[in-house]
Amino acid sequence: MQDTSSTKNLALAIVLCLAILFGWSFLADYMGWTPKPDPEVAAQQQAEAERQAREKADAEKAKTSVPLTVFTPVPGQDITVSTPLYEAVIHSGGGVLRSFQLKHYAATIQPDSPPVNLVDAATAESAPLGLVIDGAASWSQGQWAVEAAPKAPLAPGQSDVLRLVGEINGLRVVRELHFSADSYLIREKTFLAPLGDQSRSARLAYTIASDASNAGGGQYDAMRIAWFVDDALGQEADAEDLTKGVTASGKVSWAGPMSTYFLSAILPDGDAGVTIKGVLRGGIYRVAVEEQDIQLTPGQQAELGASYWLGPKKRKLLLEVSEPLAGAVELGMFSIIAKALLWLLEFFHQYVHNWGLAIILLTVLIKAVFWPLTAKSYASMEKMKKLQPMMMNIREKYKDNKEMMNKEVMALYKTYGVNPASGCIPILVQLPVFFGLYQALLTAIELRHASFIELLPFTDKLWLADLSAKDPFYITPIIMGLTMFLQQRMSPPATDPTQQKIMMFLPLIFTVLFLGFPSGLVLYWLVNNILSIAQQGLMHRKNRRLDADS
Template identity: 55%
Template sequence: MDDKRTFLAIGLAIAILLAWTPLAEHMGWIQRPQPVATTQETAAPTATAPAPAPASQAAQLPVFTPSAGVEVKVETPLYSAVLYSGGGTLRSFTLKRYDETIKPDSPKVNLVSPDAALTAPLGLTVNGQPSWSTGQWSFQGSDLKLEAGQQGSLTFIGLVDGVRVTRVITFNADNYLLSENVLVASDNQTPRTVRLGFTVAATPFSTGKYDPTRLAWDANQSFKEETSESTLTETGIIEQGLFNWAGVMSNYFMNVTAPVDPDNLTLKGRVQGGVWRLALERPDVLVPGSGTEVPVGVNWWFGPKDRELLAAAPDHLDQAVNFGMFSIIARPLLTILSFFHSYVGNWGIAIIMLTFCIRVVFWPLSQKSFKSMEQMKKLQPMMKKLREKYKDDKEALNREMMQLYKTYKVNPAGGCLPILVQIPVFIGLYQALLNSIQLRHASFIPHLPFTDITWLADLSAADPFYITPLLMGASMFLQQRLTPAAGDPTQQKVMMFMPVIFTVMFLNFPAGLVIYWLCNNLLSIGQQWWMLRKA
């Protein structure tokens, strides 16, 4: 009799379990996850539905209900962005004020190409897992359209590896900074340790020789970078420390992430399938049970390396505009250049005005150099006799030469001094012109005179017809003809080849830099001609 009752109880329990789910769905007590739309499945696969939450958790966190993945659009005066709700990753980020080329029908710059979008820029990893593909997500809100001065937020809620994740991303219509507050909580009563990572990615922004794509980061306010694609493809990079920001950049654009707490982070970078990828991982965060949410802050920048906008941004993002070891020269030169441009409205004319100012500053040194070379020229007959007399005794020749210089108070290096002093200025201006977003696609003389042929329409690119480099080489040759010849025959031969060497070197330099050197040579020729007449 007891066995019959036992089998009857088991059968009754099975019947109740089989009938419970359809009845609960019919009464609306539980909901099944909505299927992901077919068009979204390839880009962001959705994991299986999580187990029902314990009843005690319902009082702490709302019941998580995944929703179908959709594209969310953000429109501002500066950019147009498309995000995917299945993880809050970027599908595209188009800059409205920057064209890819100088052609009239050129498309706008898109910092997130289709290939880069597949690797989840603006992505979040949870305990090393890509949340956009291993978790389930829902979205709160709608498309954003922001006018100047406005802000707006999007909220993405996900369940990843038993962790409830809420991403609140705020967009600002007046800059390219995205501010995010991530809230993490255990999805049950058990405390968890959660490790978050923030990812960025991009395909090369440019193919130009002087505008390479690179991984770059700020290691405790020290600019670091890795430009070798082969190194990043074969081994990648892993570093630990204090990183204010890190990302993918070129001379003019960047996609970077900047955790609010930068200490004790792990940086990982690679190139995979032609996509430059980087992630910053935070150390583990202890998350209590009972639905308690722990906030984690992070900022992002997808946009141009605009010095004025970056100066007002947090996390030392302004250090992303890097001028190298001569930044102490490059920054004031760029400030003066911008000042001239504000008056004349043409960057080429502003470069010429800056060149004139630099020439005025170096005028006394140039005069001293010319006098030194004139004195050396007068000593050449005596130097020739000394070389013949001591041709077999180098030590004696050097001793007599030094005595000759001392007697006539001549500094043999005096003629080289202005050139040596100007080298840091040249390198500083080179860095300033290469890393200034304002000079990208800046026009000087758009067309060859009396034609419709495009010429110096982009000062950040090389002269398409090599006219300015050839003129620069010719000016160097003329400058040498006006300069007193060096006493050393070897030095004379070296100087004779300098115009050829410089011309070849400058053929593919940015046109703005060639214009500076050409104008500098012409001003030097004018100064030398004036000093010759005075002499």
């Protein structure tokens, strides 16, 4: 049994929290704790997927008899599709994206900032939304014409279609891209028919691409390739690994490049028989979703389908499409808590109209909920504080006899009814809430470019104008470190000199760590520290009154 103070317990709890937060995934992989797929089960799943794919091919999904009309190719042109949410520019020579601007999201916090463009000039060279047919790029090796196109901006509630027809490698290809004014989702129907009089097979792949211009960079907003396969999110951000290429197969829900706040993804119709291929080349993150071979019969056409999401990672909008797509927002192992906290954050925001104030109100609510537990922890700290002189005497008396020292300390605890762990347990109970709130604040697109105090007081310099970015002047993390130091001074000191030295450096370590944290997360921690100091002060006064009365 150790005779450490509650201050040490608090520090250990916080260190444990951060260790789990930042190191669990790495440690689990390193130690082999991450469950590995059973080879036999994987083989069965693969066989089942292949069987379903064969049935799909044999049935020639949505096969219809259709006479092939005369096809006259025309030079490609740019077609603009405008909705209340975005403006897309699509080249009719294959249906590839030239631009995709999000009307409600600015690239920077500057007043004259252009909108976020998920497909800029560099990305357009990789032909996002292009079809790869039998390994050939349909946009560069095929001939195309436009059969129908949106002629006016879409009003709320409206939808429209862009219909392209082309020929490539002996196939007639028809693409129908369906746009909705109320969603970032684009639905596609693709029709394939052989031009000759022989049956044949074909292989189709959908593509999507993005560069890193919409990611802030660093560990909190890194660009990566992600996929949702077998009801689990997978992703790869390491540039070296992505340059070599990544692949995945199984029950595929979606795949594509994403940052913390934006996603460009392909959603195949059906979830079996497709393969994901991702690569980073020339600074462009490119993903292809490849269908199994399709059997084609002369005089008939096969229909395939897929959808594309190009837009913000806003859970409410993603959920309107599917639960797996909402999995692009990473809420961690305590996702249920994180979802509830996000809901509360949005609830407060609709009344105060400031995300910083909403974070403060949420922090106050969390503090109020855990007030009894924290009070119990502080009460334990006070009891431990009163026992410090006696424990020091025991340490000195039995410094050469550890066993006897522990027995005497245990007897001291029993005599005064003190449980040394009682100060730590309430903190551990709160860790899931901290984990959930950490992930919620770290991934909520609502905090992107959301301001709390836009200008530094008495200056014209931008300060907390973006709660998803770090404090540019490091004011909040430094104040946070000072409040942590004050909390430490109000707590009983550790009896061991080495522990005292460690505790002295803890606020400094946390301050350095928080310098790069998003300011919204630092704001939560700072307000929580201030409330904890206030509660600790109230407990001190209450105990002094009780001592005076006794």
